[in-house]
Amino acid sequence: MSFFSSQSLSLRKSAPLTDKEFDDLSTYIYELAGIEIPKQRKYLLENRLRSRLGELKLNSFSDYYKYLKFGPNKQKEVEIFCEKMTTNETSFFRDAKQLGVFRMAVLAPMLQKLKQSGKKQIHIWSAGCSSGEEPYTLSIMLHEMLKMSIMGWRIRITANDISSAMIAKAKKGLYSEHSLRNTSKDIINRYFTKEPGGYLVHPKIKKNIVFEKINLNDTAALKKIPKSQIVFCRNVIIYFDPPMKKKVINSFYDNLVPQGYLVLGHSESLHSITNIFQPMRKPGGIMYQKMD
């Protein structure tokens, strides 16, 4: 505890988050991950970090900020801070209507075209994959569509998230019933085994997925991701401010092959961010295509 001033130790427990502390911590998460926490959501930052102050026996958010920036375990703490500041809500087959449109309007014609050209290779990037439900859903969809012929395809799904804890959970592939709330019994029976701790994804669903911790704010790291035909980035850019949104969308554009597709969350759009993509509007969702 010698790291902190005696003055801070005398502060009463659970001191409220001051405006200055909010500014420092919200600026820091923005610098790290591009995540914007508007002032009116100050309560969110306070609620999410309060338990961490307790765990570290710190008396104020200023002490936490000092610990985070200059403490002996700053690397580990930055990781925990990012995890606290992100929303990891997800599920298998999230937004079934949008996935249906994607399957019909994008994936099926793309697979058909690739098959006809004799290039049976597909790479999909799930950016901001949380605990893995989205990339596993995409893998299941490919199995369902290609059936036995999948053996003749080279399939890769790159899945990344800023959170090591989420990536570790994704790699494990063990899920609760809650994660499978939008998944039919049929699919569960075909692609999961019931274990004492939950439902384990079948190795054949796992084998094409490369999970990796990557920060979407790290443009250099994104450049190393192999070219994709499809980028899924659903319910992620909603947490970014306009410049960060633009930066990330530009990275997706650079990563996509010509005619490749970007899929955002159903409530997200590129309107007022960029017009580099061609929107393809369908009832149930917009898909964005790289035209050149």
Ligand SMILES: C[S@@+](CC[C@H](N)C(=O)[O-])C[C@H]1O[C@@H](n2cnc3c(N)ncnc32)[C@H](O)[C@@H]1O
């Ligand atoms: C709400 S989840 C969305 C998961 C999934 N795409 C879906 O739609 O179900 C958002 C995810 O984005 C991740 N995320 C937020 N900022 C990120 C960043 N800068 N780099 C990588 N991942 C980030 C979070 O850790 C979180 O797991």
